[in-house]
Amino acid sequence: MTTVPSALGPPVTASWRRELVRQQARRRLERRRRLGRVCTTLCVGALCLSLAPLVSLVFYIVARGLPALSLGFLVHTPTPEGIPGNGIGNSIVGTVIVVGLAMVMAVPVGLAAALFVVERPGKLSGVVRFVADVLTGTPSIAIGVFAYALLVLTIGYSGLAGSFALAVLMLPIMVRANEEAMSTVPLDLWEAGLALGSRRPRVVRSVVLRTALPGIVTGNLLAMARAIGETAPLIFTIFGSQFYVFRPTSPMSAMPLTIYDNATQLYPSAQQTAWGTAFVLLALVIVASVLARSWAGYLNRKARVR
């Protein structure tokens, strides 16, 4: 090792300077590593902060929702405060009908609009795409008020108005997901189909839609999963009901609405109903999301076997 310079001033040799620089570099590396460790720890802290609400949320939904559940809870209609035998059967049926109708409205339009974008790349389809992207971020409350102004004022509070609101909510998500799925279909496949002399609709039906089907299924089901949990578009449109309602032109109930109505009441039993409904709703959303991915996986495997 070279000596440290003395007060007399040692000869400044190359080897001494080299050693000095090396020591500096070593110290700096140590400092850089320490910085990295500190910051990584901070990042781990951030991760814990992101996961904490999730853990708490899931814990309380299970801990408070599960005790509320029973077969009767799932099939009965709501009872007045304090009377046993409370249930959310009508809300479950309402959610299924309203979301189902919304899918019936939104899926075909979403497919057609996506085909429009895919088939005619140009200014107009760019506009459609941009509108879809911006609409995806539209506050759902605005869509609810829109459905109110358009439908409730003309045909009255009804499940149909709620379905329309949910359809408007899902449409932009579906258009983008469908378009993304269709644009992964290689151009060669289109050309091969057309070269066989098939007409365009035939190519789209048998080649493009079939190839893009897994992506389309995933996208549409994820949009549905989002619609199941939405409250804001329903709150001004379907009004709520205490009974089983199967006619979409009359006021209906839905699970998010039931949670909202019960959560804001002070009775413990109402809060228990809210937690139980939240449990069922979350379970439904999870089932829809898992279905979205596993169904697509199944379609993919099936396509590969062929």
Place this chain on the structure above:
Amino acid sequence: MTPVATADLCAGPAGVPGIRQSLERNRLRGNGRLYAGLRWGGAAVFGVVFVALVVTLLQESAADLGHMGISILWRGWRPAVGEYGAGVFIVGTLLTTAVALALAIPVGLGTSLLLAELAPRWLAAPLQAMVEFLAAVPSIVVGLWGLIILNPLFARDVEPFLKHVPVLDALFHGPPLGASILLASVVLAIMILPTIVALSRLSMAGVPLADREAGMALAATRWQVARRVVVPGARRGIRAAVTLAMGRAMGEAIAVTMVVGNNTALPHSLLSPGSTLGSAIVNSFSEALPGTLQKSGVVALVVVLLAISVVVNAGGQLLMRARTPPVPPRGPAGGGGASGNPPAPADSEIRL
């Protein structure tokens, strides 16, 4: 093929669909015009819905917009004197969104940096799935949790504690009620966190491997590569993620209504109950009778909210589309921040 078959193909005898026949059939079916019509129809329905959304809301709010004019942006909400302005609610929306972003951006970026760069892959994938699961939780469920679990917790512990923090306590005046601008911001932060994490992680993963290798070749540590190569490379994606999260925070209505306290006076501290555009719409909508100026005022709130969120979202989308700049402006391995590179020794024979 025999000549006979070729002839058949052209002539198209009964039973065998020849080219001529199929062309003929094609023509009769309108040359796929039905299909083209379908496509145009889909796009048209989509466009009509969008236009109808704007037109209907403007039409329903015309009375109030005409009554208040541009002053709707700063006047308060006083139904008693026939004043239906959005000012207080705009302040509430901006305040909750700003606080929510201040909470969610550091946490979200730290999380996504960890998931994208620092954590081993086998650990990152399940953790990421967990964070993104938060996005699937319906907002009403988050609101329920905020109302029943967080609200008492904030009233009892968090808000009294914040009142005693030396510097920050200036922000936290007033009694700890639980339901407040602060609680609404925390709930919003939780709701936008998955958006920030998912989108910024995606853009971090898109930074080319070669950039990282260049950083490592300059002896940068793992953290330095993450901080000085990956984050600058993903800057635009992160900005877009934050913008889109901001749009979501501004538009959220139901969960906020449950925790914000719903006070139509101007908030004077983060602990005071307030209102956002979304929560004001939820609260005032059913109170107002159809056809009244008040109803029109509520719809005017919707128009304001829609305008703000369209601007924010369009900005976010434009950022998402914009090309990422090819080279980050600063060298990756500059040493730990301010320390910088050592000045090159004058002696040219010294090499490391």
